[in-house]
Amino acid sequence: MSYFRDNIEQLTGYSPGYQPRGGDVVKLNTNENPYPPSPAVIEAIRGFDPEKLRRYPQPLADDFRSAAAKLLGVSAGNIMATNGGDDLLTIAVRSFCGPGRALAYPVPTYSLYPVLAKIQDCPAVEVPFDGDFNLPAALADASAALTIVCNPNAPTASFVQPAEIEKLARRLEGKGVVLVDEAYVDYAPANCIGLVKSCGNVIILRSLSKGYSLAGLRFGYAVANEGLIDGMMKVKDSYNVDAIAIAAATAAITDRKYFQTNIDRIKSQRTILTESLRGLGFELRDSSTNFLPARCPDGNASDMHQKLAKRNIYVRYFNLPGLTDKLRITVGTEEQNRRLVDALNELIRK
């Protein structure tokens, strides 16, 4: 006999990417930013007032909300801070989905979405992207209570234009909410923030993990109209982000210059790495993210993934339909990328 609900008992949990410890490792497997966070973040942490540890943090992360609102040209009431983007995904599924209230999303995408649907015991409607990763029309037909579009998408690195997502949101008006998971948007050509004002049923997810080099801090946020924010506030844990994280995240989004330099460096490395991989016979499209899904020259990504790991170079391999021929490679520093390319060059010529 299990004490757990049946859906939990039967669930296979989400598997985070492998985190090798220490050593001389080239770690390009979990889409982390290869550069450190802004010095302003380090300063906020080092100078943090211990008195604030003793007290409960701001329940709504007011300092961060104000800074984010200013940055995006919205009101503080349009922002909800969360313990990483995953916390927002969990809150949204708990707010909108349940028995008879489906979660829909195009596939392949972030493998956490179906796990959250199973935990919530709600229907999951998976609609395949077409070959060019356009938004499938059938996604709106599902009329789900919550539709999540990861944009740019993981693990495909593809990007759907905001106008397409606006069309989806309009078709779902009065029926369901569209959550645009913009975890990778800092590397993309555009974003959907404008839809918060033009559509009443859109929630934007942002994360500081990638663009701001703060995966270890766990900080994300929602941007949406006040009605949606207020409702989700009732579902979030009362003090879901801690006081140090609020201070560090506020410092991070305020240092625009460092952020832009960081992003530009990665984009330029992305171009170089893309060309190098193509030169080695890998097949890949232009990426709108900080990672490259690259088809191995011989189509055997599992084998290549293991051989790289033996050389302390970690990339991600998904044993999933449509992905077994590809490696997902995070764009690293110039040196990391060169070490990867050198290793691939040797392994392919063997």
Next chain:
Amino acid sequence: MSYFRDNIEQLTGYSPGYQPRGGDVVKLNTNENPYPPSPAVIEAIRGFDPEKLRRYPQPLADDFRSAAAKLLGVSAGNIMATNGGDDLLTIAVRSFCGPGRALAYPVPTYSLYPVLAKIQDCPAVEVPFDGDFNLPAALADASAALTIVCNPNAPTASFVQPAEIEKLARRLEGKGVVLVDEAYVDYAPANCIGLVKSCGNVIILRSLSKGYSLAGLRFGYAVANEGLIDGMMKVKDSYNVDAIAIAAATAAITDRKYFQTNIDRIKSQRTILTESLRGLGFELRDSSTNFLPARCPDGNASDMHQKLAKRNIYVRYFNLPGLTDKLRITVGTEEQNRRLVDALNELIRK
């Protein structure tokens, strides 16, 4: 038309205690520890390696798990770290409760429990304590999928002996899980950790907010058998505690000497404050926590609460059945307690 589930739409969210900002304030309203955290915690934060911010944190908070396991004489597999105790409560309700799978608890107690039941849309069975705050026999009769006993209990400051909770767990064996919310246990005469080995259906909740002066850090943990921990691991967010919090929390529980000194100071202040309040005509039992539910001499706690707030002294008032004649006063420093007692003395004599 609302996009939210009906249960969320109808929900009144949990209200955190008021957090006055700055100024010369005596803040005895949210059960925070009046003393700062251990110097080892400050050191862990100041010396934190920024490289760890860039990377995802340990998904299972391994460093903390090992330290907590050593401290409690259990295995790392018996520990799950959470983003404050509230994160564990949320995870437990999502793991065990749902339609037809009730959450039961004795009342009055922590006002978050019914909110979590409403969010999960599961039945809530509230069983009143008797006049001496003994565990009601009807609690086991409910055969709920999850029974939470806050022990020591908030807002009553009462304590149920571990043997009584063991009896409850045995009666529920094979039927449901008993979660003992030990958020305040550091101030109590005993604890229920021993039940993790003797009963297969017990989860202990611990928090670093009170005893370790780390309310701002958001860190709690579960202690239970590996089967219960493994199942709840599937439900928690993948990276639910951040890297700085893991380092700080590990430092906090490792510095035993500071912890014991901190607790002893509060317990001795608790004795002095209890006697002072009784001397002023307040009625109160001995407390097993760091707060005192005290009946006002004239039974009008709402009025007294407001008068104190005007003097920048904040205590908690609950406009709830059975509580309108009481103030809930957090034990502060010697100076804070004296300022409170002086103010009460003046207000009562007026």
